[in-house]
Structures are given as structure tokens and as C-alpha cells.
Amino acid sequence: MMGPQIRCLSGDRLHLHHGPIDLILWAEGAQVAQAYAQAIARFEYVLEELVAELDDLRDPVPGAFNGPIAQAMGAATVPFRPAFITPMAAVAGAVADEVLATMCRGSGLTRAYVNNGGDIAVHLAPEQSLTAAMVGAGSAQLTLHHNHPARGIATSGRGGRSLSCGIADCVTVVAHSAAMADAAATMIANAVDLPGHPAITRRPARSLKADSDLGDILVTTALGLLTQSEVAAALRNGYAAAQAYAARGLIAGAALFLHSQSRTLGTLSLAKDIEYV
Amino acid sequence: MTTPDKIRCDACPVMCYIAPGQTGACDRYANDAGRIIRTDPVVLLSKTLASGGRVVPFASRDWEGDPFPADAQITGIGSGTTYPDYKPAPFIIASEIDGADMVTVVTEAIFSYCGVKVKIDTDRFLGPEGATVRAQGEAIGHVTTAEYGSQMLSLGGVHHLTGGEKAEGRVTCAALLALCNAEAVELTIDQGSTVTVQAGKAPIVDGRVENRMRVGCGSATIGMFADQWQGLVDEVVVVDDHITGVVSEHQAGKVLGWADTGIKILGRRSTPGRYFRVSEPGLGWGGTSINDPLEILGAWNAKKGAREGLRLLMVSTTGEEFAYYELDEDLTPQAKAIPDALMTSVKLIDENCEPSLCTVLFMGGAGGSLRAGVTQNPVRLTRSVQARHTRLTSGGAECYVWPGGGITFMVDILRLPPGAFGYVPTPALVAPLEFTLPRTEYLALGGHVAAIKTLAEMMREGGAYATGARIGSDREGLR
Numbered sequence: 001m002m003g004p005q006i007r008c009l010s011g012d013r014l015h016l017h018h019g020p021i022d023l024i025l026w027a028e029g030a031q032v033a034q035a036y037a038q039a040i041a042r043f044e045y046v047l048e049e050l051v052a053e054l055d056d057l058r059d060p061v062p063g064a065f066n067g068p069i070a071q072a073m074g075a076a077t078v079p080f081r082p083a084f085i086t087p088m089a090a091v092a093g094a095v096a097d098e099v100l101a102t103m104c105r106g107s108g109l110t111r112a113y114v115n116n117g118g119d120i121a122v123h124l125a126p127e128q129s130l131t132a133a134m135v136g137a138g139s140a141q142l143t144l145h146h147n148h149p150a151r152g153i154a155t156s157g158r159g160g161r162s163l164s165c166g167i168a169d170c171v172t173v174v175a176h177s178a179a180m181a182d183a184a185a186t187m188i189a190n191a192v193d194l195p196g197h198p199a200i201t202r203r204p205a206r207s208l209k210a211d212s213d214l215g216d217i218l219v220t221t222a223l224g225l226l227t228q229s230e231v232a233a234a235l236r237n238g239y240a241a242a243q244a245y246a247a248r249g250l251i252a253g254a255a256l257f258l259h260s261q262s263r264t265l266g267t268l269s270l271a272k273d274i275e276y277v
Numbered sequence: 278m279t280t281p282d283k284i285r286c287d288a289c290p291v292m293c294y295i296a297p298g299q300t301g302a303c304d305r306y307a308n309d310a311g312r313i314i315r316t317d318p319v320v321l322l323s324k325t326l327a328s329g330g331r332v333v334p335f336a337s338r339d340w341e342g343d344p345f346p347a348d349a350q351i352t353g354i355g356s357g358t359t360y361p362d363y364k365p366a367p368f369i370i371a372s373e374i375d376g377a378d379m380v381t382v383v384t385e386a387i388f389s390y391c392g393v394k395v396k397i398d399t400d401r402f403l404g405p406e407g408a409t410v411r412a413q414g415e416a417i418g419h420v421t422t423a424e425y426g427s428q429m430l431s432l433g434g435v436h437h438l439t440g441g442e443k444a445e446g447r448v449t450c451a452a453l454l455a456l457c458n459a460e461a462v463e464l465t466i467d468q469g470s471t472v473t474v475q476a477g478k479a480p481i482v483d484g485r486v487e488n489r490m491r492v493g494c495g496s497a498t499i500g501m502f503a504d505q506w507q508g509l510v511d512e513v514v515v516v517d518d519h520i521t522g523v524v525s526e527h528q529a530g531k532v533l534g535w536a537d538t539g540i541k542i543l544g545r546r547s548t549p550g551r552y553f554r555v556s557e558p559g560l561g562w563g564g565t566s567i568n569d570p571l572e573i574l575g576a577w578n579a580k581k582g583a584r585e586g587l588r589l590l591m592v593s594t595t596g597e598e599f600a601y602y603e604l605d606e607d608l609t610p611q612a613k614a615i616p617d618a619l620m621t622s623v624k625l626i627d628e629n630c631e632p633s634l635c636t637v638l639f640m641g642g643a644g645g646s647l648r649a650g651v652t653q654n655p656v657r658l659t660r661s662v663q664a665r666h667t668r669l670t671s672g673g674a675e676c677y678v679w680p681g682g683g684i685t686f687m688v689d690i691l692r693l694p695p696g697a698f699g700y701v702p703t704p705a706l707v708a709p710l711e712f713t714l715p716r717t718e719y720l721a722l723g724g725h726v727a728a729i730k731t732l733a734e735m736m737r738e739g740g741a742y743a744t745g746a747r748i749g750s751d752r753e754g755l756r
Contacts, residue, residue: 019289020303051290161304169443210283210296225414260442 004043016040016099018047023099024115029125030108039114042102046095057087058213069098076179079250080187086213093154093182096121100178114178117161119154121178134172134255142174142253150252152178156185157257163205163212163219167234167258168192173242174253174266184242184251192238192256199224231261239263286313389705391641392418392433393456394687397472397480398633399487400518400594401560403428404469411465415448416441420466426490430464430474432456438704450704456637457690457698457706470560476637477691483560489630491594495522495563496551498594498626503529505622510588510601512538516555516570517563517594525582526550539583541575563593570600577608584608590619596626636689639671639698643684643710651712657722658712659684667714672697 004018014025014036023043027035049067056062057070065071065087072094073087080089093116100114100121111130112123122130124146131143132153144150156162157170164186171189175181194200201222205214208221226234235256242254242265253266283294286306293301295308306313397403403420404410410418410430418432437449455462461475473481480487492498495517503524506513513524524530525538527550544555555573559566567573570591577583585606592599601619602610615623648655661667662684669676669686672693676686690698699707720726 019291020301048290051292054291208299209302210299211293211302257443259444 004047006040006043014039016043018043021047021095022117023096025099025103025113026115027103027107027109027112027123029110029112032107032109035103035107035109035112038105038107039099039103042099046099050091050095057091058211060084060086060213062087069094072097072177072179076177076183079248080183083187084217085183085187088213089186090179090183092116092119093121093152093178093180096178097152116178119178119182120152122151122153124151142172144174148252149176150174151176152181154178154181154185156182156189158189158220158223162186163208163214165190165202165214165217165219166193166238167200167220167223168238169257169259171238171242171257172255173251175251180250184245184254188238188242188245188254188256191241192234192258194226194230194234194237197226197230199226226259228261231259234258235261235263239265282311284308284311284313288313386641386643386647386710387701387705387707388641389439390435391438391453391639391706391708392431393453393690394421394638394640395430395432395456395474396424396636396638397428397430397474398426398490398631398635399428399480399482400426400491400563401428401482401487402469402518403472403482404466408469409467411467412452412462413448414465415445417445417449417452417464420469446704450700450706453706454698454700457639457708458696459637459690474635474637476635478635479633480635485560487633489595489597489627490633491517491563492596492626492629493594494520495594496520496527498522498592499524499527499550500529501629502622502626503527503533503535505625506590506619507533507535509616509619509622510590511536512540512587513590513592514540514542514570514573515563515592515594516565516567516573516598518556518559518565519553520547521552521555521563521573523550523552537582538587538589539578539581540589541578543573543575562598563595570598571602571610574610577604579608590615590623592623592626594626595630596623596628599623637691638687639690639706639708640685640687641706641708643669643686647710648684651724652719653723653725661714661718661722662712666718667712670711670713672709673711 004016006017007015009015009024012026012032014023016023016025016039025036025039046069050057050069053065053067053070056065057073060081062074065074070087073090076090076094077085077087096114096116096119100112100123103109103114104112104123109123110125111128113130114121120132122144124130124144126146129143129145131141133141142153144153152175153172154175155170155172156164157168158164158166159169166189168189171185171192173181173185173188175184200220201224202218203221204216205212205219206216208219235258238256242251242256245251246254246266251266253264255264256262283296286293286295286301286308288301288306289303291302293306295301295306295313297308297310300307406420406422408420409416410420410432417437418430418434421429421431423429433449433453438446440446452462452464456474456476459476461473461478463471463473465471470483472483493501495515498515498517499513499522503513506524511525515522521542521544523540523542525535525540528548530550542552542555544552546552556565556567561567562570577587583604585604585608587604589602589604589610590599591602599615601613601615603613605611648658652658658667659682662669662678663680669678669684671686671688674688674692676688679685679687693709697709701707
């Protein structure tokens, strides 16, 4: 069995890998080496900790959790019930939050992030800000500032590693933690949907991943052609969910993408003038 | 029948139970017919291995297994890449080939500037030259100039991949990926047909499988078979959407002394016995829209040789469609059962027609930053490839390198092992690429010396990332 693996990437970044977890870490400021060492030491046990409580983490109505990451996953997903959600919807964000918190403890970092496959926890010292680029239709930038409480970014959608019940190409959410952004992005992406539409192919989650916490819930496996007004309708459904979550203070902003259309809410605005190759 | 079992994967503490055909939580390990395999192992080719592959873990800590075959040749498949960094490519291997100390630089290249050229062996009209080709409604390429016996499509390219809307890029990338991995892709052509393309398989045009290439145009067919028809029949018309041939008027017939028959063809005469445009392009006889071949005949002229009992064979250029007639007392052709002796020559046409196939050539350019993973002076690598000192292969398959600037190559995707192509969300395709050159040449062009490992070292320690290795037989045997 392979243990956690660590390697250095360009730009003074760190890549931590263990099983299904791939983290990219970056930090600047004072005591960066110490920060990385703390993160590495914490990472050693992350996967085993989660595996110990995996059955409960896959449960839509779990009891209390022991480990700090598991507790954070439970807390981040509770607000979305009674809709179906398990703590696993927040796993990537919660791991990012925990490793970041450990990394920043006692070190004088000005800025740092832990990026867990697109679910990102950010640290900012006073006066600091960090800009993330979103690459895709209407490329956008989003900037987090120290004087605004948002510290987590997450993206969910049909094409990612996780299974989705909806048809969004992607949904990106900004929230006060990566765990909350992760759970919210999952739920908003699920809501971008056209129930019963013949162009959407759905199969039970278990037929794709036998261990899935979604069990026999139908997930989207293919999407055919939609008219522009159908795309708009699906996005309206997702937008309504995002608005409801924002009204409850769960998220700071969201961007929803489906085919050539998009909707944004809150702190996320899209600018089309960014070039990339 | 018992259901196949899930297998426990022990690559990490999650210890997933993986059902057959599925991957674990990491998507890196899968249950393939009852075995846990890496989904992205580096592929090594061995001519000495008869068939079937086996997977061995690559990292030395966990590996106990048979030694690799001595002639194992590394390919780029599964090697990963560090694009857009300028770090050395994932594997730079030194091995001995024919006593010469060789270096092979192995990487997966990311191509946003790439596409495929598709050759579809059919005369069926697919669409006008220049027409847009679409997948799922998005423009992904166009119909380019036709070749003999084949229609040609040019698909992909940087503008469809990255210059249009996100949907166009995404669909273009997905279609290219599917074509390069020898999957069937349905394409629609503006003002033309729907065609399902799959490398190595017959094309399916508007729902019909196209089985045959024509042996030649109508005129060529007459030239090839006129002497076999003589004496068995009085007139032969070979129906084709380009040139329809008539044996009694044709040069080949004249040389053999064919008598005039008074036949009248409704079409534009080119040279004797050769007619253009007897019909519109379509899905009927010989690539025309004709279903009843008598449509192309006008009235028979008794003064020019037409008589009761005159025997007429009409056949398409693939031999798939044919009909036999005899003129009655009004000089009207009446359909009759075809004589056995004549059937032999019709079958001969059929036999000479090759099966219709689709061919997919991946075409791409090895861009700037990729070359920097090989050498510190990238233009020297380009010159070395152009001078044929460095051999370029893709997944171990020989490539055609275009003359002129840059490293632009084409490769028949069927020559690569299965699943060799991948993609990244840019969108861009990922394809394996190997540069093989003598070690002295490698050093002379500024290759990354410190990154060289021997094949034995790499098999012990793995490459930049701990990975698995899958040994397959030589590519000819893998398909």
C-alpha cells in the first residue's frame, strides 16, 4: 500500500498525494518552510482519519463525529437538509480547510492556499488579497479580500470526478470556508436541471461507483442537445437554489455555467476580456 | 449465472471495493476483468510478448515480479507531462539499440494546435467541398478536397478547439478524442449527409453501412473488364456519379471491335463512351441518386444498331447494383434474369472492390515548450528531427513528419495501443510522443544530461511520479 507522497512543484508549491487526495499548497510570507512542514505532518494522517469514519460520512443522517475533518464535513452539510446530502459532499473542501489551518498556525504567512482538486481554502493576512482565474466561457477572475469573510472557493459539475444529479457544466461558489463552498456547489449544481428531459441520460450512482454515498440516486451521465431557452430554464432552477442559500448567509457568491450561458450571484462577476491559451 | 465480484483495492487506506468495469475513489485504479490495474500505466511495447498484457507496479518499494522483457520499448502513453513548465520531460531514458547508446525522451504532449484528417472510402455524396462538419450541432471542421475513391474531412485545429465558444471547443475536443481512440463518432455535414466515422470500420452514411470502394470510375471499369464481357452481352453501361461508361462507344470497346448499339445516354458526353452528370449525387447506384438505371437511357436508335433481342447489362462501379435487360420489338429494355456467365464478371467487379474503411490520421505540431523538456536549445531538436537524426514516434508508432518548418507530424491512430489519447480541459488533446536519437546527438543538441536514466534504473525507481507499467505486445498485435 502506498503512503502519502510529497513532491515540490514549480513556483515553490507543494503537491501532497494520498489515494484519492491531491493537494496543491502554496504560501508566502514568513516561515514558509515551517508552514509546509506542519502541513506535511498533518497530511500524514488525514486519509486514515477519514477512512475510520467512512461509513458514517456516507450516511445522509449521521450521528456525531470524532475527527475534526469529519466534524467539519457534518457541520457544512447539515444546513442543506432535508434535501438529500451526505457529509461526503464537503470532503474536499474540509480537507483543504484543515490542512490550511494547520499550515498557518503560528507561522507569519501573508497569503496561502490549499487547492484540493479545485476546492480551495485561502488564508489572507490584513490588507492582503488573492485573485483566482476561472478558465472557460467568459473567463473570469475572482478576488478574495481580507476585509470580506469569504475564504473558500469550490467548483462542482457534470464533468468533474464527483457524480452530479444535475446538468451544469460547472458551478463555482465562494463561501466563508472551503467545506461550505464545496457542499453548496454540489447542491446548486444538482439544482441546475430539467427534470424528465429526454436529452438527459441518468443512471443510478451505484452503477458507476459501487461504493458511492449516493446509492441508487440517479446521476447524470450524458447530456444531448438543448435549446437556448431550455439552457436558460435549467440555469434559472440552479440560480433559485443559489439565491436561497445566499439569503441564508451560507454563500457569498456563485457562478453557474451551462453550454454558452451563465448566471452569477453575489461577489462573483464575470469579465470577458481575459485572454488565455 | 453468478454476478461478478467486487475486488478490494489496497493501494491506499480507503480500500475501495471496486465492481467490474469501475474505478476506485481515486479514479487511478480500476477493476479490469477481475484484476486491479492502474488506469493510466506507462505502456511498454515488447515484440517478444505474444499477447495479453499484465500490470506490474512500478515503484520499487512494492514491486516483486518478473523481469521486464529485454526488448521492452517505452512509449509515452501514461507518462504524464509537466506542461507548461520547462522541467525535463517525465522520462528521459538511455537504452541500447543495436549496440548504439540511444536516448529516448518520452512525454505526453499537450496539443491545442492539432486535428485529424479523416479518409472515408466511399463515393456516396457526403457533402459539398468546404461544407461545415458538425458533431452534436457544433462546427468541428469541414469537407476538404476529395481523393480517388475517398471523401476527405479535415477536423479540429486551434480555431475550433479554442477560438470559438466554449461549447464548440469542448465538443471538438471530445470528437477528436473519440476519433483518435478509435471510437465511433456521428458527424453531420451541412447540405450533406450524416456519417458515422470509426477508424478501421466501414463508414455509415445516412444509416446505411458503406461496404465497398469502387474499383474505378465508370470509364476505368470498362477499360478493365471489357474483354471479359465480349460475346456475353451486346452493351454494358457502368453507372457512376462521376464518369458513366458505355462500352460500345468507349475506346476499350472500339479496340475490341464492339458493334454500335444505338444506345442514347441522357448525360453530358465527355470523350466517346464517357459521360458526366448522368444524375445528381446521392445514395443510389454508383453514388448517384438513381434507383432505376433505365432513367438515364433515352430512346434507342434502330438506325445506329438497336434491334430486338439486344442484350444490355447495367452495373454500378462497385458491382453491388446490377441489372440485365433485353430489348423487345419496340426497342424498350425489358428486365430479365441475368445469365450465369455474365454474373461471373459482375462478381469480378465486386471482388476487385476493396472494403470501405474510415482512416483517422492524428496531425499535430510539437510546440515550443514541449521541446524545452527535451533540450535547452529547442530549435536544435527541430532541426535534428527534420534531418532524420532524431526519430519521432507516437505511442511507438512511426509518424510522417512534414517537410518545412517546425515538427508537424501525422500518425495513423490505429497504430497506437488502445486508449493512447487523452485530453485536458483547455481544451486540448494529450498524445504520447517519443524522440529517439543517439546519445551523442542528444548531448550535442543540449539535452538535459542529468535527467537521463537507464531503462533498468527507471524500471526500478519509476519516473517523476510513482506509476504502474503495463506491458503490451507489439502494436500490430494489439488491434
